[in-house]
Amino acid sequence: MDGTAATPAEGRHPGGRRPEGHRRRTVLRGAVAGVATAGLAGLALPGTARAAGATSTGAGTDAGPTLYIASDSTAQTYDPYYAPQAGWGEVLGQFFSETVTIANHAIGGRSSRSFIAEGRLQAILDQIQPGDYLFVQFGHNDATLSRPERYTPPADYKEFLRNDYIGGARARGAIPVVVTPVSRRDFNPTTGRFNVSFPEYVEKAIEVAAEENVPLVDLSASSRAYLDGVGIEEARSLFLHVPPGVYPNRPYGTIDETHFQRYGALHVARLIALDVARLDVPLARRVRNTAPPRHRPDRPGAPxxxxxxxxxxxxxxxxxxxxxxxxxxxxxxxxxxxxxxxxxxxxxxxxxxxxxxxxxxxxxxxxxxxxxxxxxxxxxxxxTRPADLRYDFGPADSPVAEGFVGVSPETLYTAERGYGFTDATNLISRDRGPGTDDLGRDFVAYFDGRYEFRTDVPNGTYAATAYVGDAAGSSRSGFVFEGGDRGQVIGSPNAVTRQTFTLIEVQDGQLGVTVYGQTGHLNGLVITRVG
Incomplete structure (x- = not known):
């Protein structure tokens, strides 16, 4: 969860007022107003995220409380360059009356500990006034054991919440609100139900809120219930699953199971507002715009x-x-x-x-x-068209799926062969045996490394479907097609995940894919020239 936008400004507007026209009042509907559909492969969309410096919203002439947010990239305000990425903090003001000012100090890549160490909590405490609110949501980065500057053990996380965030707000007459970590798009492929994200941190947040008798917004529970309701496929639209060739800053698309596009950020913010409305705090009376619209949309035209x-x-x-x-x-x-x-x-x-x-x-x-x-x-x-090329990756002596060409670490590219790895050093292969189909049972992998596979094809535009998984564990593989990083595919444990990448442009007679990531699994690859 590295920060990808400019750091939010840390001041509140003079007198708690907002700049003219600063808040958009449309809620959910109209999040993509003005989208043009003037091309299949190069649709250009306007930015929908608010500018990075605009981190305070609200407060008309009847100035009410300021709601401060201490959090990470899931709540952060993003510069329009990063559209359609949005954090719930940048849209939360749409669900409160104009008398509430939102001061969003959330910033990517921070944990409960590093947010304090960098002076960001102190910047809030220097400004917060009696009757204001401090919403605290951490956990995503606290759990990152591989990043020592972020990692915070659950017990320490609990005490930071208690002593620094809750204690700091109370000492200034403000009201702390503990928010449990929002859910990721992480699910059980067998049951279709979503898993609890960062359960140890959820537990500690709930504990400290009860022990300190402070308001709790259990966003972990509400967001997970919402995801269970819409299902695995529809959940993609909440998270940052972006097709290639649509947004100028994302020419190769994005696959991100943690961060939100604006549609998802609005839904998460609405869940928070609904929970606030049930709390015994004065802020509950200022919740607005959570009811559905009066009418259903009209019938779309044919696609x-x-x-x-x-x-x-x-x-x-x-x-x-x-x-x-x-x-x-x-x-x-x-x-x-x-x-x-x-x-x-x-x-x-x-x-x-x-x-x-x-x-x-x-x-x-x-x-x-x-x-x-x-x-x-x-x-x-x-x-649909018939596939042009099908490759099954695994050991040289493992079964090959019907209609596929077997590829092992010994399959190096030659002009005569027309396909193969450019360098198979440190590449491993495994066959997990019967229990799944011939494509899913075996794979090649390179843990925390990268390798390249190339195949000769005519110049043109292609789609490629990658199969990633391990019958004995989890998998995480990133893909770079023709120099464009398409993001990472996170396979569910003991299952094979299929991901199709589109708009792959070949101009040199070879389609190249580089695989990288924590495990670098690759089970199969199917390639087709599109038309």
Missing amino acids: TAGLVSHEGARLTWDEVPGADLYRIQRRRRHSDEEFTLATTSPIPLADIGGLAEDTAYEVRVIAVNGRGQSAPSAKLRLA
């Missing part, structure tokens, strides 16, 4: 498709006023299947995946807001 690959396509459609989210459904043509959820998106563009090769489908779009969902759009018919 159009491009970049069709072996397992998906890019869909676009016209934005629907009042919609917060779009659900994309699919079914095979000429079948009795019901439509099922394929993916979701908070903008009128989505990369649909998980389709079978060389198969005809019908897809449709449904617009959604807090009141409910629209009628489905007209159906679009599309047919």
Whole structure:
């Protein structure tokens, strides 16, 4: 959770007032207003995050309390450059009356200990006044054992909360509010239920709030319940899952299971406001805008498709006023299947995946807001393409999946072969044996290293599906295609995860993928030129 935006300004506006036009009053709806769908591969979107220096919002002529936030990158305010990334702290003011000023001091990469060590808590305590509030949410970085400047044992975390945050606020007549760590997109693939993120820190936060008799916002519980309700697939739209070629600062897309895009930050902020409304504190009377809108969105127009690959396509459609989210459904043509959820998106563009090769489908779009969902759009018919290349990675003597070409650490690239590793030094391979299919049972890996695989292909635009997993443990692999870092795929323990990467541009007759990360697993790779 490294900080990726400028440090929030640490002062409050004179007299607690906000600059003219500083707060946006739209809540959830309109988070992507103005999105243009003027291209399939290069859609340009305006920034939706607030400027990094704008960290205080609220307070009209009837100035009320200031709500200070001490937290990490999940709550941070982001410069528009990082759109659509947003923290819950930068949008929290939308759920309180204009009499509340939000002073967001959250900053990425900080733990309860390092936030104090850097003087950031003291900066808050130097300004906070009687009747103000201090919201404290840490845990994500406290748990990072590999980063000693951040790591804070759970017992120490509890005492920092007690002595420094709670004690510091109370000594100045302010009201401390303990917030448990917000959930990550971390789930059990068997049950489909979300796991408790950083459970030891959640437990200590709850304990210290009870022992010190201070208000508690159990964001861990409320966010996990919300994620369980929407499900694994729809949860992607809350987190920073960004398709390539959409936002100028993210040309290769983003896969991030911890941080939020604006749609997710708004939902998390709303959960916090709903919990505050149930607390026995004066701030509860200033909660606003948590009710759903009066009307459901209208029916979307039919989508159009491009970049069709072996397992998906890019869909676009016209934005629907009042919609917060779009659900994309699919079914095979000429079948009795019901439509099922394929993916979701908070903008009128989505990369649909998980389709079978060389198969005809019908897809449709449904617009959604807090009141409910629209009628489905007209159906679009599309047919996926057959894959061009399929590689199964593992030991030289392990089974090879049907239709795939086996690749082992001994498979080095040559012009005659046309595919292989550029250097297999330190590359390992394992076969976990029966228990899963031939593609999932074996893999190559390089722990905390990197390796490159190349294959000859005609120049053009490609999609590639990577299979990552280990039947005996967990996996975490990052992917760089043609020089563009596409982020990391975190495999669920004892399972294989499939991730498709789109808009891979080949201009030199070779498609190259570099794999890196904590484990660097790679089980399979399927490649198709899109059309």
